[in-house]
Amino acid sequence: MYKTKCKLYVMALGGCLMLTECKAPAVATSTASNPTVPGSFNTSTDTTNTATVKWRQFFTDPKLASLIDVALQNNQELNITLQEIAIAKNEIRTRKGELLPTVGIRAGAGVEKVGRYTSQGAGDASTEIAPGVEMPDPLTDFTIGAYANWEVDVWKKLRSAKKAAVARYLSSVEGKDFVMTNLIAEVANSYYELLALDNQLAIVKQNIELQQNALEVVKVQKEAAKTTELAVQKFQAEVLKSQSLQFDLAQQVTETENKINQLLGRYPQHVDRSTDDLLGMAPAIVSSGVPSQLLANRPDIKQAELDLAAAKLDVKVARAEFYPSLGISAGIGYQAFKTSYLFRTPESLLYSLAGDLVAPLVNRNAIKAAFQSANARQLQALYNYERTILNAYTEVVNQLSNSDNLSKSYALKAQQVDALNTSISVSNDLFRSARVDYFEVLMTQRDALESKLELIDTKKAQLMSVVSLYRDLGGGWK
Known part of the structure; x- marks a missing residue:
């Protein structure tokens, strides 16, 4: 694959x-x-x-x-x-x-409930975040971070x-x-x-x-x-x-x-x-x-x-x-399912960096x-x-x-x-x-x-x- x-x-x-x-x-x-x-x-x-x-x-x-x-x-x-x-x-x-690059701040919160008899639900049920404590169900999600997008001219x-x-x-x-x-x-x-x-x-x-x-x-x-x-x-x-x-x-x-x-x-x-x-x-x-x-x-x-x-x-x-356009995107922040874990580093730290080269083909x-x-x-x-x-x-x-x-x-x-x-x-x-x-x-x-x-x-x-x-x-x- x-x-x-x-x-x-x-x-x-x-x-x-x-x-x-x-x-x-x-x-x-x-x-x-x-x-x-x-x-x-x-x-x-x-x-x-x-x-x-x-x-x-x-x-x-x-x-x-x-x-x-x-x-x-x-x-x-x-x-x-x-x-x-x-x-x-x-x-x-x-x-x-x-x-110039587009820079912004993103904050979000959400909740998700998945079926227990699915691959994700079964994996969550078998995961212990602490001795004897499984993943919470339903699962909440808290995110805060900065992101940037830039098209290279x-x-x-x-x-x-x-x-x-x-x-x-x-x-x-x-x-x-x-x-x-x-x-x-x-x-x-x-x-x-x-x-x-x-x-x-x-x-x-x-x-x-x-x-x-x-x-x-x-x-x-x-x-x-x-x-x-x-x-x-x-x-x-x-x-x-x-x-x-x-x-x-x-x-x-x-x-x-x-x-x-x-x-x-x-x-x-x-x-x-x-x-x-x-x-x-x-x-x-x-x-x-x-x-x-x-x-x-x-x-x-x-x-x-x-x-x-x-x-x-x-x-x-x-x-x-x-001609193809080159875009660069990046992000950094924190993400956790509980606010008390949100700013733990490096466990809750997230970051990304990606480059895209896109050229017209069909259009x-x-x-x-x-x-x-x-x-x-x-x-x-x-x-x-x-x-x-x-x-x-x-x-x-x-x-x-x-x-x-x-x-x-x-x-x-x-x-x-x-x-x-x-x-x-x-x-x-x-x-x-x-x-x-x-x-x-x-x-x-x-x-x-x-x-x-x-x-x-x-x-x-x-x-x-x-x-x-x-x-x-x-x-x-x-």
């Missing part, structure tokens, strides 16, 4: 060693070439990059800076991301603990898992920075949108006063039989249209304020903001630097890179599952499936990394072009507004002298109002484009 057991153990150990020499499936690689980042966004190779400027220095409006401060403290999405960092940090501790499976957890923790930190960058940009863009609405509302109110004055002139001319009731009604309709637009803009102001309040994690309330003329605000000058700097400045690119590193380590962990298909899934996730992470770089470069190029075109458009629209402002006073003078029809005066006022509103929209788009370019270059999280 003893020889048979020895043969079985030797065969199992031999099988494990044979499987150790077996090769695991090869790691899949991407057939796509890694994208090469162009040398520049345009013809400039200047390495000066606005992304390195801290957001407090970039946004000089103190009221905007105050709003951003509140958002960074109270925004729910950002706080959720901070908890994800805490979770990732605890995962590192978990993986680190798996590298022969194939670096546990260490790779810990490194993957570290990479994911660093990835979550970059994810927090990316959320912060987008949050700052969103607050700033909403702030400029609110300022634009304030300025448009002021222009509409001024235009209503001009239209009402023109309406009074038309009424006087009608009484003097110089015009008709049709002209009066047309001017009246234009005044009503502008008054209606005033309330539409007021609603947009309320909604934009509430959007900012939501970003700041607070209930709807008035948003303190600048009262300066939006058209007098000069967009900040942004230096784009060179595309290679995106790899260091953009948190989403660094996050994708760390996710790729973690995915590669996951493949190593899955590959190590094909290799399941391990192979897990390995292939890890391989696929690694390729996903690689493609995501390539896509993130391409997307970042495209966003910067689009915003650079947008900023340039908006600057040219604004200059032309400003000239248009100046021309229409002049035409209003000219048309009013000509109308009073009955040299132009009232319809021309109406159309001139309407065109002037629309051009002023469009000019503010263009200025708003300019300011928002600068904010978006600052974000796309990777600024805002420092």
Whole structure:
């Protein structure tokens, strides 16, 4: 019987060693070439990059800076991301603990009654623990001791898992920075949108006063039989249209304020903001630097890179599952059927030491499936990394072009507004002298109002484009 057991153990150990020499499936690689980042966004190779400027220095409006401060403290999405960092940090501790032995203390008590006419019962009946004293029946059992289990990390499976957890923790930190960058940009863009609405509302109110004055002139001319009731009604309709637009803009102001309040994690309330003329605000000058700097400045690119590193380590962990694992277990303590005998040494002393070498044999298909899934996730992470770089470069190029075109458009629209402002006073003078029809005066006022509103929209788009370019270059999280 003893020889048979020895043969079985030797065969199992031999099988494990044979499987150790077996090769695991090869790691899949991407057939796509890694994208090469162009040398520049345009013809400039200047390495000066606005992304390195801290957001407090970039946004000089103190009221905007105050709003951003509140958002960074109270925004729910950002706080959720901070908890994800805490979770990732605890995962590192978990993986680190798996590298160390598991040590515990065990204490137990029990009672057992076996049949007298069995091999164990008959042996107990013939055993004397003292002259004339047999084994107690039923038999109690008391145990106290310490035990330890340790998986020896022969194939670096546990260490790779810990490194993957570290990479994911660093990835979550970059994810927090990316959320912060987008949050700052969103607050700033909403702030400029609110300022634009304030300025448009002021222009509409001024235009209503001009239209009402023109309406009074038309009424006087009608009484003097110089015009008709049709002209009066047309001017009246234009005044009503502008008054209606005033309330539409007021609603947009309320909604934009509430959007900012939501970003700041607070209930709807008035948003303190600048009262300066939006058209007098000069967009900040942004230096784009060179595309290679995106790899260091953009948190989403660094996050994708760390996710790729973690995915590669996951493949190593899955590959190590094909090889035998070595476990060591040990224990020491005392055991007796009576408490008074429990700590007698060496009679009640017990100890054990064992090593196990276990390799997969029947379940290799399941391990192979897990390995292939890890391989696929690694390729996903690689493609995501390539896509993130391409997307970042495209966003910067689009915003650079947008900023340039908006600057040219604004200059032309400003000239248009100046021309229409002049035409209003000219048309009013000509109308009073009955040299132009009232319809021309109406159309001139309407065109002037629309051009002023469009000019503010263009200025708003300019300011928002600068904010978006600052974000796309990777600024805002420092």
